[in-house]
Amino acid sequence: MDWQGWLSLALTLGAVLLLVFTRFVPHFVLMAALTILSATGVLTAAEALSGFANAGLITVAAMFVVASGLHASGGIDLLVNKLLGRPGTARAAMVRLFLPVLPLSAFLNNTPVVATMIPAINAWCRRINVAPSKLMIPLSYGAILGGTVTLIGTSTNLVVNGQYQALTGEQGFSLFAITPVGLPVAIIGVLFMLVAVPKLLPDRRESKPFDNMREFTLEVAIDPNGPLVGLTVEQAGLRNLERVYLVEIDRRDSIITAVPSEEILRGGDRLVFAGETEAISDLLRIHGIVASINPAKAALSEDRAERRLVEVVVSQSCSSIGETIRSSRFHDRYGAIVLAVARNGERVAGNLGNIIIKPGDTLLLEARPVFVSRQKYNKDFLVINDLDTVQPRHSKAVLSWGILVTLVLAAGLDVVSMLNASLLGAGAMLVTGCLSVSQAEKSLDLTVLITIAASFALGASLEKTGVAAFLAENIVSLSGGRPWLLLLLTYAAVSLMTETITNNAAAVIMVPIVLAMTGQAGLDPEPFMLAVMMAASASFATPLGYQTNLMVYGPGGYRFSDFVRIGVPMNFVIGAATVGILLLLYPLSQS
Secondary structure, three states: OOHHHHHHHHHHHHHHHHHHHOOOOHHHHHHHHHHHHHHOOOOOHHHHOHHHHOHHHHHHHHHHHHHHHHHHOOHHHHHHHHHOOOOOOHHHHHHHHHHHHHHHHHHOOHHHHHHHHHHHHHHHHHHHOOOHHHOHHHHHHHHHHHHOOOOOOOHHHHHHHHHHHHHHOOOOOOOOOOHHHHHHHHHHHHHHHHHHHHHHOOOOOOOOOOOOHHHOEEEEEEOOOOOOOOOEOOOOOOOOOOOEEEEEEEEOOEEEEOOOOOOEOOOOOEEEEEEOHHHHHHHHOOOOEEEOOOOOOOHHHOOOOOOEEEEEEEOOOOOOOOOEOOOOOHHHHHOEEEEEEEEOOEEOOOOHHHOEOOOOOEEEEEEOOHHHHHHOOOOOEEEOOOOOOOOOOHHHHHHHHHHHHHHHHHHHOOOOOHHHHHHHHHHHHHHOOOOOHHHHHHHOOHHHHHHHHHHHHHHHHHHHOOHHHHHHHHHHHHHOOOHHHHHHHHHHHHHHHHHHOOHHHHHHHHHHHHHHHHHHHOEOHHHHHHHHHHHHHOOOOOOOOOHHHHHHHOOOOOOHHHHHHHHHHHHHHHHHHHHHHHHHHOOOEOO
């Protein structure tokens, strides 16, 4: 290899290591690699930016809008409410759960499916007396399995198809090309969960870290005749207390949330603090502060229009990860106050301001109502409770399903291409009013789209500089020319990369290597491409490996070990099923 090849290999390995061992977000790392490849001339400008015009990427973007239209119209709720019912056991509840989750995830991005179903499942669990911890992991795993059933089930399938078309010039895969593999694998995965997972799932119905607000909030009042009347919060020394943080002021008929430092205190103000409840004695020692005027009723338990209690999970791309709540200036950055933090299903006690924010942490926030609409599509957090103030357009629910079915039939029967079907479906959702233009704009996950587009540059450089051929030659040599072993190595490599970096990046990096490998060995590339698609989705072993796992982490009250205990066997079962079915259905050698 020449220097361009070594640079491409170094950038690929460097990107993987940065994504595994640092907090750099994927789209930043991959855009940096794209910039270096373009600036050094390894790729031309057109080659470096080709990912942004790839048909797979545009199809992903259009499907985000289609999924949002089904969500905004209440189409998902329509199906969920009809299929859940009242099962008698946790295992029967899992069966009812899979009925809507699998078909929905087969034709929609599974993130909005899981986001919609979390509050519905929580309410359902209360009705049927089943712990949410018995159903939240099955919800996520079911959504992942459902996504492997069709080409549009996950963005990864579309991306692999788009890169395959770009590198080979072939027509690509049809909508249901992956179904002969994905459907039986999904059935096997569901059966495994029904048999083995109920015994492995914890029962944590009582483990609700935010149930009793009196455990982490305390209230005091301003003495009307004391020296603090007329002073600002800053002047009264209430802004930078060590063990507690001022959350809100209850002033007669109004609530002041996310209290600014310059807010002037008045006699009779009821102050709500979050943090160590033992600090109540420290507060009462401050001259001018007295015990709460209404100790029998917690202020935060009152339903007030000025405030919203929001439960969120910290995503891997949150810019505050690794910082303490105090040093991250959480209040200024997000316009919300942290009331409490839960980790591994339990509330983190101690000094609230000194808690270091980690991926997967569940935060209870107090915020103004606008926070939900602003942060719902912000990738720092995953909103996990039902706080959307925008009412679904229920009158459009059936219409949105009609649009989705028409889209699927048009693509499945090859009336139009997958790209055109998705674009027409997105346009129909907008024109018919199933969702607004604003909702369509917010549905576009720009970080995912940039990550996908930038990944293409790395893939193109590996193919252009001969790195893919070099690696493929060594892998073929390692396998001793045995096609089944090559298929197994392909699946294992993608699966391991998916657990450590993003599934889309793992797939895009591996596609040119796998194509070069099959070309040198004289093998049919189709089963290997399907193996890449399947392995990139099969991420069960950690809550951080797949976004839906992270979304159910907090609502289920799970610990990291719960995912390892259940997810590792799932990885082996799905891997063995995928490779076995591919070997049965596809002759690996080209005819």
